[in-house]
Amino acid sequence: MSQTIRLTLKIWRQKGPADPGRFETVAVDGVSTDMSFLEMLDVVNEKRILEGGEPIAFDHDCREGICGSCGAVVNGRPHGHLRGTTLCQLHMRHFRDGDTIVIEPFRARAFPVIKDLVVDRSALDRLIQAGGYVSVNTGSAPEANTLPVPPDRAERAMDAAACIGCGACVAACPNASAMLFTSAKVSHLALLPQGRPEAARRVLAMVRAMDACGFGNCSNHRECEMTCPKEISIVHIARLNREALKAGFLSPEA
Numbered sequence: 001m002s003q004t005i006r007l008t009l010k011i012w013r014q015k016g017p018a019d020p021g022r023f024e025t026v027a028v029d030g031v032s033t034d035m036s037f038l039e040m041l042d043v044v045n046e047k048r049i050l051e052g053g054e055p056i057a058f059d060h061d062c063r064e065g066i067c068g069s070c071g072a073v074v075n076g077r078p079h080g081h082l083r084g085t086t087l088c089q090l091h092m093r094h095f096r097d098g099d100t101i102v103i104e105p106f107r108a109r110a111f112p113v114i115k116d117l118v119v120d121r122s123a124l125d126r127l128i129q130a131g132g133y134v135s136v137n138t139g140s141a142p143e144a145n146t147l148p149v150p151p152d153r154a155e156r157a158m159d160a161a162a163c164i165g166c167g168a169c170v171a172a173c174p175n176a177s178a179m180l181f182t183s184a185k186v187s188h189l190a191l192l193p194q195g196r197p198e199a200a201r202r203v204l205a206m207v208r209a210m211d212a213c214g215f216g217n218c219s220n221h222r223e224c225e226m227t228c229p230k231e232i233s234i235v236h237i238a239r240l241n242r243e244a245l246k247a248g249f250l251s252p253e254a
Contacts, residue, residue, distance in 0.1 A: 068164030106171035169224035175216030183240035
């Protein structure tokens, strides 16, 4: 049965990248426990607009936990405290009446704040551009049995491919590392025969791109694994390290 709760929100407000930013305290009443977190922010914004105030800027798109567009740090946790859940799928029934909720943007050197809770995550796109793809000739669909893939490798590849690129792993990491994201992309393709011809070039290019974008190094805190909404395993980071080591020895690009 739906209930309503009262909340105190401490929301990060920042007009632009050059603005120092500040926390703004907002009291919210009558929040339905059936609402998602983003629907709650919608209600806050509707009230602010009616009162002549400036709405809170935040990222969103599909609101189905698929696209990876949404994201904010809620009480110190990217996407909030619920495991395996994106911010848009976090519902207000997981909070209590009278709670104080601190909402901040993802914090990372590679993710500069654009406005309020919106950050520029285009650094992740640059990692994909560096090597997160396979070079193939387009045309009709190939025969399914042309390149047989063992079921266990297909499952592991699909587990890695589940990454939605939201950037929560970067925000959770004490070093703002993108290793989980990068390793998911490298691992996904390294496990499939279609990805093997470019494997060495791919891993070296993506690791170099990580450094160029300003991401930190992995130090095995495992915060990324804990906060990932798709529960990507750090096993993929181990595979990335193996691929990079092998490429360093065998590739003329090293």
